[in-house]
Amino acid sequence: MSTRTITVENLARVEGEGALTLVMEQGRVTQAKLRLFEPPRLFEAVLQGRSCLETPDLTARICGICPVAYQMSACHAVEDALGVKVGGALRELRRLLYCGEWIESHVLHMVLLHAPDFLGVPDVMALAKVAPERVKGALAIKKAGNAIVATLGGREIHPVNARVGGWHRVPAKAELEALLPALRAARAEAEQTLDWVAGFDFPAFERDYELVSLKHPREYPMNEGRLVSTSGLDLDVREYRSHFVEEQVDHSTALHSRIIGRGGYQCGPLARLVNNFELLTPGALAAARRVGLDPSCRNPFRMLVVRGVETIYALDEALRIIGSYAPPEAPSVPVTMKAGTGQAITEAPRGLLYHRYVLDEAGLVRAAQITPPTSQNQRTIEEDLFALGGALAAMPLEAATRYAEHAIRNYDPCISCSTHFLTLRKEPGE
Amino acid sequence: MARPTLAVWKFSSCDGCQLSLLDCEDELLAVAGAVDIASFLEASSQVRPGPYDLSLVEGSITTPHDAERIKEVRAQSKLLVTLGACATSGGIQALRNFGDHPRLMATVYARPQVIATLATSTPISAHVKVDLELRGCPVNKAQLLEVVSAVLNGRKPVVHTHATCIDCKLSGTVCVMVAKGLPCLGPVTHAGCGALCPQYARGCYGCFGPSDAPRTTPLAQRLLEGGASPGEVRRLFLSFNAAAEPFQQEAERHVDPDHHR
Numbered sequence: 001m002s003t004r005t006i007t008v009e010n011l012a013r014v015e016g017e018g019a020l021t022l023v024m025e026q027g028r029v030t031q032a033k034l035r036l037f038e039p040p041r042l043f044e045a046v047l048q049g050r051s052c053l054e055t056p057d058l059t060a061r062i063c064g065i066c067p068v069a070y071q072m073s074a075c076h077a078v079e080d081a082l083g084v085k086v087g088g089a090l091r092e093l094r095r096l097l098y099c100g101e102w103i104e105s106h107v108l109h110m111v112l113l114h115a116p117d118f119l120g121v122p123d124v125m126a127l128a129k130v131a132p133e134r135v136k137g138a139l140a141i142k143k144a145g146n147a148i149v150a151t152l153g154g155r156e157i158h159p160v161n162a163r164v165g166g167w168h169r170v171p172a173k174a175e176l177e178a179l180l181p182a183l184r185a186a187r188a189e190a191e192q193t194l195d196w197v198a199g200f201d202f203p204a205f206e207r208d209y210e211l212v213s214l215k216h217p218r219e220y221p222m223n224e225g226r227l228v229s230t231s232g233l234d235l236d237v238r239e240y241r242s243h244f245v246e247e248q249v250d251h252s253t254a255l256h257s258r259i260i261g262r263g264g265y266q267c268g269p270l271a272r273l274v275n276n277f278e279l280l281t282p283g284a285l286a287a288a289r290r291v292g293l294d295p296s297c298r299n300p301f302r303m304l305v306v307r308g309v310e311t312i313y314a315l316d317e318a319l320r321i322i323g324s325y326a327p328p329e330a331p332s333v334p335v336t337m338k339a340g341t342g343q344a345i346t347e348a349p350r351g352l353l354y355h356r357y358v359l360d361e362a363g364l365v366r367a368a369q370i371t372p373p374t375s376q377n378q379r380t381i382e383e384d385l386f387a388l389g390g391a392l393a394a395m396p397l398e399a400a401t402r403y404a405e406h407a408i409r410n411y412d413p414c415i416s417c418s419t420h421f422l423t424l425r426k427e428p429g430e
Numbered sequence: 431m432a433r434p435t436l437a438v439w440k441f442s443s444c445d446g447c448q449l450s451l452l453d454c455e456d457e458l459l460a461v462a463g464a465v466d467i468a469s470f471l472e473a474s475s476q477v478r479p480g481p482y483d484l485s486l487v488e489g490s491i492t493t494p495h496d497a498e499r500i501k502e503v504r505a506q507s508k509l510l511v512t513l514g515a516c517a518t519s520g521g522i523q524a525l526r527n528f529g530d531h532p533r534l535m536a537t538v539y540a541r542p543q544v545i546a547t548l549a550t551s552t553p554i555s556a557h558v559k560v561d562l563e564l565r566g567c568p569v570n571k572a573q574l575l576e577v578v579s580a581v582l583n584g585r586k587p588v589v590h591t592h593a594t595c596i597d598c599k600l601s602g603t604v605c606v607m608v609a610k611g612l613p614c615l616g617p618v619t620h621a622g623c624g625a626l627c628p629q630y631a632r633g634c635y636g637c638f639g640p641s642d643a644p645r646t647t648p649l650a651q652r653l654l655e656g657g658a659s660p661g662e663v664r665r666l667f668l669s670f671n672a673a674a675e676p677f678q679q680e681a682e683r684h685v686d687p688d689h690h691r
């Protein structure tokens with residue numbers, strides 16, 4: 001009977017390079033291949049023999065969109081190996097840096113990369129013609145987020161100030177207070193951006209995902225917490241490798257993450273929101289309720305609305321941190337080299353970012369493992385495409401292609417981050 | 431007059447340099463109005479065929495396929511400008527050039543034989559003619575806008591090639607090497623970042639690559655006298671611009687006894 005193939009040779013509006021092939025037979029998807037063909041960059045290999053103090057700056061270069069996430073996971077993992085504790089204002093500043101990255105990355109995805117799908121335009125330039133005020137407002141929020149990163153870190157992309165043990169230099173209170181007017185304006189604008197994206201048309205699509213995120217007793221998770229899931233996982237992050245594996249699939253070099261004994265899972269904004277809903281600030285909580293988000297949400301198409309709520313949260317949190325900031329006595333705590341193994345997970349804008357380093361007595365890296373969020377979500381993205389089969393089969397080819405791309409973009413996939421080379425995956429039985 | 435057409439291309443990279451364009455929040459819409467963005471996959475699903483007046487190329491060449499693709503890009507482009515350390519010197523992924531490639535691949539992949547990759551990471555200029563190279567990991571936004579603006583106005587872009595050390599003096603920053611004994615590549619690193627690292631109380635790590643006529647050997651000597659180990663000196667020169675010739679040559683003068691491979 002009728003066989004149709006959807007091919008997208010180059011996925012647009014994602015970070016990095018990927019392609020999609022979907023084969024549909026008799027109203028169902030029989031093959032879904034999300035092929036991420038980013039050239040391998042061999043980070044885990046070239047890190048061997050480098051000083052552990054270099055890992056934040058070296059691994060930041062895995063991703064220009066979320067360098068802060070790499071710097072944070074690297075710092076925490078090395079500190080875990082060396083037995084270093086970073087607290088007080090030094091810890092608060094790390095959280096502030098992360099707020100800046102969440103804001104700029106979330107707004108980049110919501111408005112510049114994903115909103116065009118909902119409004120049927122090719123890009124933000126076209127979007128600026130149909131919704132000029134919203135685009136202008138979004139760019140102002142993004143700029144405020146970037147200003148946090150640039151103030152604390154020297155520049156927006158690959159900032160230079162974070163280090164194992166804390167910071168090279170901590171800011172004066174006045175440097176941070178200079179950010180306040182733009183952050184307050186962005187906070188007001190973020191409510192409007194949220195209401196705007198919440199009014200888009202969302203397909204009625206849900207799946208029973210296992211949602212995995214960090215969870216901290218007192219704060220919405222960024223730098224630390226236990227690893228929890230909606231199916232009852234509750235682990236110390238050091239137990240990650242006992243419960244999660246990266247594996248190769250037949251006929252493929254894809255390294256997909258999987259929970260041992262269970263399968264695919266989802267990490268990222270929706271997982272964080274569902275697992276930590278009550279830890280949002282009162283303002284972000286009210287905004288979430290206003291747009292109908294609560295811990296029962298399982299619709300991946302609404303992930304950009306969740307990003308809107310997290311943007312409000314990150315702005316609230318940034319304002320709080322700056323308001324209560326008092327410069328610490330020293331920019332970092334002392335760090336002494338020793339042999340050991342360290343691990344950490346932090347919440348990159350797109351989800352869990354795992355780093356593990358084995359160090360020798362001189363603090364040189366003997367082995368490294370880095371698992372970025374997009375590798376962890378890839379299996380789930382493909383499973384979404386299978387589940388959308390009926391709807392895709394009923395559409396004309398061009399519309400079906402656009403819809404499939406839209407479904408992939410729900411996850412804001414960061415292909416540059418995929419340090420492992422990923423290629424086609426075929427379904428069992430096919 | 432028709433607006434000049436712009437295309438943005440990605441090879442092996444982190445996306446950060448092309449993101450710099452989207453990070454120009456105040457100028458983005460103006461730039462989009464002044465040029466005709468014909469191909470910019472990270473930002474737009476609308477892609478039009480060449481030829482293009484200006485191609486901005488991010489990333490280095492690390493696969494056989496990309497070694498061919500860059501030739502097509504060149505053929506389609508009136509002007510080709512490379513963005514950043516990867517495109518200009520091979521980037522951090524050029525660290526592979528110093529290792530045993532099969533062994534590096536086997537460290538990351540269980541079945542490396544099915545992956546088509548080159549043993550080296552090379553800059554765009556090793557494959558095709560490049561009209562201008564913008565340094566940096568990442569590029570500086572202001573320099574990026576300067577290049578686009580120069581092309582729009584048919585003039586030569588102003589991009590300085592002196593050492594970061596000079597910018598540092600001009601900014602009135604206290605020398606971190608003299609005052610704190612921190613290793614700093616500022617004296618041999620290309621200007622462009624605005625001498626950021628010393629302003630954040632750390633030494634320059636060379637992300638803009640070698641400056642015009644860099645005197646790396648006296649600097650390395652000074653670092654050794656200051657207590658740095660040969661391994662540290664080697665690693666300092668081997669980072670984001672490891673395959674830039676002056677940095678590579680200096681690094682190779684220093685044996686890393688700590689290195690395990």
